[in-house]
Amino acid sequence: MSSHMLSLDSFNQIRSEILETWPTGRGLSLEDGIAYQKKIPEAKNFAVAMRKASEAGITLLQPRAGVALIQDHIKLLQYLETEGGADLLPTTIDAYTRQNRYQEAAVGIEKSLQARTSLLNGFPAVNHGLIGCRQVTEAVRSPIQVRHGTPDARLLAEITLAGGFTSYEGGGISYNIPYTKKVPLKKSIEDWKYVDRLVGIYEENGIHINREPFGPLTGTLVPPFVSHVVAIVEGILALRQGVKSLTLGYGQGGNMFQDIAALISLKSLAHEFFKREGFSDYELTTVFHQWMGGFPEDEAKAFSVISWGASVAVLAGADKVIVKSPHEAMGIPTKEANAQGLRCTRQAVNMLCDHRFPISGDHQKEVAMIEREVKSIMEAIYRLGNGDVETGVIAAFEAGVMDVPFAPSIYNHGKILPMRDNEGYIRVFNKGNLGLDDDIMAYHRGKLEERAKAENRAVCFQMVTDDIYAISKGRLVGRPR
């Protein structure tokens, strides 16, 4: 047993407390959850599906979806399975549940019943409880995952895993820094240890549960090394608690070569750091998120963004792609629009699945750059933590040595400013206190100067704003109008 593993005593003590925080948690039995999971056929196990996809070299399709009421949610998922052809299903959790506001979620359910339509942006799984979750997971054929954005996801994990979900998204950093304002990082990391330990307990009882740290973070001009560092650290923290099936994620940046380099380096770097931490017994797969920033409102243009993301996912060799819909600019899609996004993605994936994309020359250089950037930050984290990655990452965020662009959390430094270079690669304009070596920064600066020269303006904050809205306005790089 690893010295970092949450002890059974601590686990049980926390468990008895969190199950009391909402009536649906009361009396929840772990043994019953394990017994229930044992009856789920292998074809519906998410961890198995990810491993098989990786072995076969195919890219699985998964949408996002969730509505307030159980029957409507089931209809939505069945539609995405049959009409959309999804390989993997989600249950996206509503924003009140994500902040543990179950009372507000209850009001949302009530108002949705009155309005005969969902007024919540997801499925309030805690309110619906164990039985509600089992109704959902039993009504579909495909493996199904909980997707959310919850800093304290302990009760949600207890209910949904016992409810038959076989994958759980999130992590102590990726579901704090981009998803809330005032939760200390130390607290969310501690709370996610519990979730990972719960998954570890299921694993020790022969149940595979897939875990997926949230890759894209704020989804806005996030340089690959920033999201890689979070993915690797959360991977280590999960492995320490006994997680065995890990899917690390990355959100499409927009420049194909940088995106492919990012996915290649993500996997090799993760293996390297997991080995350094003494882990070898795990299954590592990858997920590529189609463009997470602002979308064009015109659905025809949105399909182009979706198709491009689908193409890059396959060329980069992702095991899974998370699919957007043509309604993205307007918020939550109808089931029809969601299925259209899936079918659009399927066409591109099928057309490209036999291609090989040899990465070489200049593009190989980007892989090396990302590796250097990640190692530069990771070494700073180890230094600050006196060799321990958990202590180190908390200290690194506090000092701004690790920094996520545009994040809402007050525990994030928020000084890093990214922007695109002349070819659309995401580079760092202002590094704040980021633990990047000087020669790496000089390389970024040089690339940005190339763009400034081409646009006949100085490197400036306006470029950042232009880049943020560029894709929704029809381009990748925010050139002056």
Next chain:
Amino acid sequence: MTPVNIVLGVIGFDCHSVGNKILEAFFTEAGFKVTNLGVMVSQEEFISAAIETDARAILVSSLYGHGEIDCAGLREKCIEKGLEEILLYVGGNLVVGKTAFAEVEEKFLKMGYDRVFGPDCSLEKVVELLNEDLDSRPKGND
């Protein structure tokens, strides 16, 4: 001329932070004194900030779809606290699902908001309207 105070924030349990940072930069550049409350702001926080800063407008954002639930009642609470003349603007992806803007606008105007904006509105236009509305409205406590 002293700058006009305005209060800005993302309402409810919404944590969409990118646009909020852009709005802060834009309205500051346009000459307003911006009190930006950031993300996850309650109605009560909007109102206290408006009282504390003697603000003439509250600009509410909502991107995650719960706007209908989160935004209801803000006008009534403002009146209760003596902010009868304050301008209330709301913008973003205000409801769950793609809905005709006219329908969304009507819903939020009925709730007592003075102006309603979609996700693609031009910020230059918002500033123009805000200046017009401020000119035609008494200054509250002055």
